[in-house]
Amino acid sequence: MAQNAQVRTYLNYIGGVWQPASTGETEASMNPANRHDIVGCVQKSSAADLDAAVNAAEAARLSWRKLAGPARGDLLFKAANELERRLDEVAEVMTREMGKTLPEAKGETARGVAILRYYAGEGMRRTGDVIPSTDSAALMFTTRAPLGVVGVITPWNFPVAIPVWKIAPALIFGNTVVFKPAQESAVTAALLVECFHAAGLPAGVLNLVTGDGEAIGSGMSAHAGIHGITFTGSGRVGKQVGLAALARGAKYQLEMGGKNPIIVAEDADLELAVEATVSGGLRSTGQKCTATSRVIVHSAVYDEFKRKLLQKVEGIRVGDGLASDTWMGPCASEKQFHTVLSYIHTGIKEGGRLLAGGGQVQGLEDGYFLEPTVFEGITSEMTIAQEEIFGPVLALMKVDSFEEAIRLANDVQYGLSASVFTQDIGRMLTFIQDMDAGLVRVNAESAGVELQAPFGGMKFSSSGSREQGQAAIEFYTEIKTVFVKA
Ligand SMILES: NC(=O)C1=CN([C@@H]2O[C@H](COP(=O)(O)OP(=O)(O)OC[C@H]3O[C@@H](n4cnc5c(N)ncnc54)[C@H](OP(=O)(O)O)[C@@H]3O)[C@@H](O)[C@H]2O)C=CC1
């Protein structure tokens, strides 16, 4: 493997100090568009490093929670300004590290800035209600208490937005944080933490520990010094995190993906529906928990929709996310590339008919590039209609009625996001009411989350709670009901 002499090594950030892991070991973070390019080296930490981070967060906890909300907000505004100043640099590293195209990476980083500013403002908003007491001489009200030390475990698919939408509300509501990013996007995470450092966040308020998920992530879930844990990633790991937190009475929040449908009704605007299917399903190489993966189309418009979809998919340019003419980048890692390929093989084995793609992009073998892939003849029992693929794969499913479409759309363990394309108000209302998903979108793609609105899923997609917007306060604080009598 070619070692670039200028490869930078990124350190853990514990108690306000950048420091190497106690193991003395580092790991290279690779560019999925070019497996010979090392983006940076990150620390391979141990339980001792995690303990140090938890201790630092605990030491900072009381003074941070006593700081006035507006003062905490000022620090978040400063971190936002710093991230904005470094936007191009952070976005470029993100593209190199996990593959999404540069415009997507810039958009995500700008979103990180906006999320920071949104939660900075929360530092000046109300945190409770006055409730009439039966005792006329008493004052009864609610206030909010932070959880304490919050553990943040994040995936690689949104290396800035997801950490920020967890860290910013945790901090503004008075918690201190231990942050363990996905090892595959740990360089981007370190740049993000540098922005908080530059903003002047007090030592110990935010700590970064990079390392293996099985060691550091599960260590966090089980750590008695962590009072709340927020996780985004796979269902398999989410379940372990939730069980470990539950076993020791810690609060937890899990976001574990989706198998998101788009329903194309017989009266849909097909141009719009095709646009939304391609954008919702294939942008970011399908690596969004809100990505469209099941395309449920009424038989009356199926052939026309299919023709338009295939035409659009054939025009997609796959390549290095840094190239200006690239529409779709590589899978984020070798592991993800093989996972997606194996789902494609399973789809074929179980009787799905491949209409487009299905393999590695020829001529780009230095990276983990897959062709945008479309299947038809997919039925609900098939694996690729049930399991989250997290890659550029669309499964067409033909139905004869709107009722059948809704039934199929709900026939999975997930319930994160769902779209319908129709002009009929009755169908829209039926969809809004009957679709079991946390996000229901009418004439809009399944992906596309707004930072000021609650985000989360039903069924196995989430653990019942919601992130982002005003909803975040519910996880990062506990309500205290206060009764005062003079
Ligand atoms: N909901 C979503 O947005 C996402 C869903 N996924 C789904 O998950 C699949 C696999 O992706 P993958 O990256 O392996 O996802 P994981 O669930 O393994 O990783 C998510 C985060 O959890 C950490 N982690 C890993 N093992 C543990 C553990 N035992 N306890 C606590 N934390 C742990 C990871 O660290 P480390 O990176 O060091 O392993 C990472 O920070 C994808 O194909 C996709 O289907 C993936 C990413 C995001």
Ligand SMILES: O=C(O)CCC(=O)C(=O)O
């Ligand atoms: O659709 C989005 O913008 C966010 C999706 C998301 O949260 C995820 O993929 O983890």
